[in-house]
Structure formats: C-alpha cells, structure tokens
Amino acid sequence: MLATLLTAVIDGLEGALVRVEVDVASGLPICHIVGLPDASLSEARERVRSAIRNSGFEYPARRITVNLAPAGRRKHGAAYDVAIAVGILVASGQIRTSGEPCALLGELSLGGAIQPVAGVLPMVATLARSGVRRVGVPTANLVEASLVAGIEVMPLAGLDDAARAIAGPRGRRAAAAARAPTVAVSGSPGVQAQQSMTLVEPGSCVDLSEVRGQSTARWALEVALVGGHSLLLVGPPGAGKTLLASAIPGLLPPLSDSEALEVAVVRSVAGLLDPSARCWRERPFRAPHHTSSYAALVGGGPRLAPGEVSLAHHGVLFLDELAEFDRDVLEALRQPLEEGSVVVGRAQGSVRFPAHVQLVAAMNPCRCGYLGDPDRPCRCPPGDPERYVRRISGPVLDRLDLRVEMPRVRPAALLLDPRPESSAGVAARVAEARLVGAERNGGRSNAWLSGPEVQRLCGLDGRARGRLTEIAEVRGLSARGVHRLLRVARSVADLAGRAVVDEPAILAAADLRDPAVEAEPGLAA
C-alpha cells in the first residue's frame, strides 16, 4: 500500500515542498530511502524503526521503500523523520488518514518523542504558499510556525500525536486543545503583532553605567547607533572596548514587524529561534570569535547555512580583535557591508542571504597595545604599528564610518567618576533619534543613504557648507569621505534633535575620525 505525506526542505532561507512517498510491499524486511538523502537522513531508518516500536505501533516486517520527491534535490537533516514514520504507519494500515493534504515536520527520538528542527518558519511559510492547509510541527517549534498565516498548525509531542493529527477531525480537536491561540494575519507569510511577543528581555547584557570614563567613546557609540554607522573602537587592552560593545544589545531599539520576521527566518534556519519567541523583537548582536572561518562568518558550508553576518541581519556584528581575523574572512565582509546582503555561490546555484548589518569592530592600536598611551611608550619595533593596522585592508577600513580612540582609563576617572548614565536613558535617546531619521529617510538609517540623498536631507546652510569645504580641504577628503562625514553629521544632528545639519554638527562629526584617512606621517611611532 502506498502513502503520501508532505514535508519541506530548506534551501538557503527558502523552503521547498517535498513529498514523502512510502510503499510497504511484500518482500524481505528492509527499508530503502531514495531521493538523494544525506547521511543524517539515511539514519532516519533506525530512528523511525525504534520510534514506531516504542510508541506502541508495529514496525512492518516487509519491504519498505521511502521516496523523497522531487528526487533531484539533495535532502539533509532529520526533519523528515515524522513524515516517514507516519507514512509507514499509514502504508501498513495501522492508522487512517483523512485524505486532506497534511504536512509533518519533526525529528524522532528512539522513544517516539518529536524533537524540534531548524528552519520551521520558512518551511511552514512555503507549505502555506503551496496550498497546504495543515501542518504538524514539534511542540517546541509551535510559536514560530504560528507566525505564518493561512495554515493550521498542530503541535506534535509524540508519534501518537502525529498519528492523531492526520487521522481526522477527532484527532485534530485533541491536538488543537494543546495549542496556543493564533491570530491570522492577512498576507502570507504574515506576522502576528501580538503584544506578548514584543518583549525584549535585556538578559545578561552589560549596562552602560558599568562603563567608567570613556565619555567620547560613549557619545560616539550613541551617534553610531542612531545612524547605523559602522564603528571601529581602537584602544589598549583594558580600555573597555569589549565592555562598551557588550552594552550595545541594551541600547538598540526593538525590531519592527517586517524586520522581526526577516530576522526570525534567519534564526529559524540556523536553529537559533527561541522556542518562546521572547526575543522575537530583540535586535541581533553577534560577536564571532576572531578564529571564525570564512563559512562561519559569511555563510556557506555543505548545507549553505547563513553565517554570522546574516545572523546579525538588522542588528550588530561585533568583531573583537579585528586585526586578528583572517584577511580573507574580512575581505569577504566587503560585499555585505556595501549591499546589505551576501551571495554564497555553489556549482548548483547561489543563495542570497540578507546581511543588513551594522559593523562594530575593536582592535588594539598596535601589537603591544600602548601606542598613544599618555604615560607609557609603545614597545613595538619601529614601523610595526603601521604594519599591524595594515593587516586590515584599505577597502575594509573604508567601509568603517567612524574610528573612536579609547584611551586607557585613568585611575582617577575610574574611582572619582560619578556613576555614569545607565543604558535606559541612552536607549531612549537613540530610539527617538532613530525614529526621526527613519521617518525622514523613508525607513532607512542614515548610514544607508546614498550621496545625493544625504546632501538633500542634510539641509546645509552656508556656514555649515563652508566649514565642510574647509574640513574636506584640510583633511584631503574624497567625495566618498565627504558623504560619509555628512551621514555622520546627519546622525549627530538627529541625536541633538536638530532638523538641519548645522555647523556644530559638522564640526562634531569631523572629530569622529574617518578610519580610511591615514595618520600624519610626522607622528609615526
């Protein structure tokens, strides 16, 4: 007897419909899985056999053939376990199906319990688009699956739940009782604007009041967060670069609905979506280690998984010890920083991952870390500090908007500084300024404005224009440098609550150094 069930596969960030056909025929007791399965999928055989037995069903001692169609597409992972097991049960006549098309997702444990899988959100969205009306998902993936409108989602705890779910209305009612209420939103995939999901739990993030001294760097960080500008923090070990960066999650405003959905899709594919969706609107903050590989940062690998730069989509990618990163890895960040997305190419075709990130990087000024210390001389051999900075290529430096020097905090500042402002106040200021900017810019942050746009949106008066010209001449700025300065000045003005970019805003923005402009040669170490 033949049974057909539906499930889905992840390709990049998109799902694709997969039909699971199970045929149970007379013959030697053996199970074949065909349709380009990978090793983890071939092992489904063993999981399915044990799960069926341990859930009180009988594993048929007959010839079982499982076909995953379309046969030409490679399939991997354990999300097909449930569909295969239920297919075997249907084909061997142990359970009945109502005949309606029904999709099942989930991995089986040997005891028959259904484990969560990655990528449920885009898979369910694909199924909904393909006209599937019902889908069973692991209980832990219920919340993300419920984000998709136009499809009935059933939580599956065990194989018997799955059997009930496809059996008919009675089983479905039982399943529905265990499910959280969903709100249908028009459009597919839609997003539920549920209030319960707007919670942003700051969790273990550092509060700004823990950062002593560093008033300039704190202000620069505010400006960078207002405009989404990429930021390079330079300072000796112990200056507080990492601490300051760790406070960023608590300063970022929550994601909007559409942003949250895009972020959730990436997180879902990476298996990082919190089952309770508590951090649904929390902006991503990713801090990959400097030993990260190319594929880990940019995306790729055998299954074309999104990399850190995509996981930080609509959020912040923090690269600590920038100079220690592999050169090729950093070069690969040029495209995402410029275009907001990254294309990972393979012989079989390419996948585009979203990567609209704000880059925050930190590095030491030189190998010994003391270049520019007020009291200690730098111990590096002459010329070495320049070499150290040159490890980061010009094009990469060129994509960093601001360079902020963080000096070693003097003991006096550490002990005498009154308790600095906490994250809450700064976050409110940043959120307000971002809102103003987004309204003016049509939803984009200042960092992503084109040259002509920023010129138009700055509304420079004569004095500001004159000052800008003077700075450009003194510093030898290129056209790109002038536009960069204007974007930063726009954010400075937004932060200060000024509608036009005036002279003080230009001057203040100019103090935040352009990392691409080299230091004066006469001051070489």
Added chain:
Amino acid sequence: MIGVGPDGPLGPVEEERGAGAPWRRWEPARAHAATRAGEHSGGRPAWAAGSLADERFAWVVLATVEGVGDRTLAALCTTHGSARRALRLAARNRLPARVHDERGGTRALPAGVRAGIARAAADPGARLRELGDGGIWTLTLLDPDYPARLLGIPDPPAVLFGTGAARALRTRAAVAVVGTRRPTPAARVAAARCAAELCHAGVAVISGLAVGIDGAAHAAALEAGGTTVAVIGSGHRRPGPRAHRGLVQRIVATGGAVVGELPPAAHATHGTYPRRNRIISGLADAVIVIEAPLRSGALITAGLALEHGRPLWVQAGQPHQPASAGCRVLLEETEARPYEGVEKVLAALPLANRSRDAATARPATTGFEAGLALGGEERRLATIIRRGPVTSDDLAMLTGIAPGELAGLLTLLELRGLVRVLGPLLLPAGPLLVGSAPSVTQP
C-alpha cells in the same frame, strides 16, 4: 668652534685637531700642499701639477666607493701621497694591495674595496653625474665652506653627502635635539616644543631623522618655519625610516638639509648609526636629550657631546619611569645640565644680540591666542592642551563640556592647527607649542 680661523678649515687649524685620529698623520691641508709642491709626484709631473679641485674630485670619487670610509681614504692618501694618485693607479689597475695603516705598519685593502676603487677610477665622471642626478652635493675637508662646527670634533667626516640647502649647516647657531625612538607622548611634545622654540630663536635644529623624538623635533622645526638638519646613518637613496620619506622631502623643500657620510647606495648597518651620532653632536653648538631609556642611541650622542665639549642638556623626566632612565644616569654621572626649557640653552649659545632680541620678541610671549580669535571655551581647552598630551575624556572631565560639543570644539582647534591628534591623545601644535614659560632673560 674650536680651531677654526677666519680662513676656514684650510687655515691654521692643524694643531688643534684631535689627537689619536688618522688625521694626525695625514692632514688634508698638508697633503694638499704636498701635492702642489710635487713632493709625492714620483717624477710624474703630468698629474702632480693638478689643482686642489682635482684632489677634491678624487676624494669624492673614492668616497662613493662602498667600503671606503675616512680611514681607507686617509690610508690611500698617506700611502700614495694623494687621492688623485691612488685613483690614477687604480685606473691602470696598478693600485697596490697594501696600504699604510695608522700605526705605521701596512694592511691589505679588501679585494672588494680594491675592485670598487678600480671601477670608480675607470669612469670617475660617472660617479659625479650620479650624485648630481640624485640632487646630492658634497662637502669635503678640502672645502673652505666645510661646516666650521664639525671641524671642532676629533674625527670629522672627510666627505659629507647632502641634499637640500648646504647653508643650513652654517647657521649662526645650531642645537641637536635627540632622544629615544619610542618616546612617551609627553616627551614627543617636549621635543616638538623645544624644536619650535629653538627655531623661533633663529637656531637650527639638528637631529637624526629617526622615528620618535628625532621625527618630532624635525617636524616641529619645519612647522615653526625654522631650519632643520637631518643627519642620516645610511646612504641618500634610503634616508631614514620609510615613515619619514615625506619628512625628508619637506626638510629639503624648506631650506633644511639631509646629510650623511655614506655614499648614496649604502645601507645602514649596525655601526653606522653610532658613527653618525658624532656628526649630530659635531654640527651642533649644544645637545639636548629629551628622553632616553638605558641603552638608547641618544646616550651615545650625549657621550660624544661631552667628548666634543658641547654643552649637554638632559630632560629629567618622571622619576622611576624607565623611558627616561638613561637621562637620569646622564644627569647623575656626567656634567650634563638639566633641561627645563630652551631659555638656558639659548643663553649659553654664542648668539649675536640681534638674534637674542629676536628670541625674546617671539610672538609666543604675547600669548598664543594672538591673532587666533579663540572663543571662551576654545581658549579654556587650548590652555589645558598646551600643558601636554591629554585625551578628550580628560578634557571632558576637567571642563565639564558635553562630549558632542567638545568634539566640535576640538575639530575647530585642529582646523586652526593648534591641536594634533595621536591616537586618543591631543597634542599641542603650532602656536600652542611655543612660549610655555617666561622667555629668555633680557640682555
């Protein structure tokens, strides 16, 4: 200024030259006189009747040969009577393999040096053309305009190669400002301030073109519109560290000079820098050491300055700071005087009254704000920055100005050339460097 009469180095200077150097046995003036008299001509009047210019030419050609230093040049001249004769022999491949040494014996010329001399002798004109193409001039001990101060040291270089303006070596007064290649930012500012004030007093600044203190001194001298001389320990094709290529161009373009005793193609080696230090001390009337740890090259210059009888001024630095440990040793164990600003240094210089007046009438004494029209807060910031390197966080704490506003004010100060940025530090620049203390006492 020892031993130099109004006639220049060819005058009655021999007796006062230092003892123990090769020059004791071989005096250029005497050699020159001998050549003129044909004493050493060996019965070949055809070239013995050459002029002083010919001998100078031969010196320069020999000096361009890699491996021919003062010692070899002296040995060749004493052995063959004149450089011209040695060159002539080499051109015919008949240069003897052995030369007289300083102890009265003989020594072998290294084969490579002999071959090099032969090559140079084959087409001596090409050597001069090469120098000319590189914009390099030469000064030899035979020249009347050889820097007088340099003649006062025991072993002045026989041939100096230079670029830029040769007259920069003959300023009325010159002071060497030297120190470590890895200075603390405060010492960098001190060096810059020192150089700027010396320049305002009309004194040339001599230094070694190294990174660190040397570079800060040269750069500040240029900025103050003064004359600065860089003494290099390598050939002119690779003058100093790569980071200072731009500095070299600026020195040459603004009437300063870059000089060294090595031929243009020579590489710096272990020994060339300590040798070069005698020229730094020799070209200067006084030597100032700003910051030097133990085992710093600046200590060699300081030792040479004492040997040469130059007044030595040493900045004490912070107690217990290893960066100035060498300075403290100098102050404790030698007759070095503590450097506390250029006033005392200037007072001890053989400056004419006119330039001393110029020193006292520096614009600095009227205040750095003169002609700058600084706003109230800008002036406050400038006053703090002027005292030494500070960070913008320090300024925020001292003045209570909000960081956003502070950033704008700092940009303004930078645009006016009052502040220079080094990493997180703000260093005083331009007018802020000058006039930190009450100026020179009136005569």
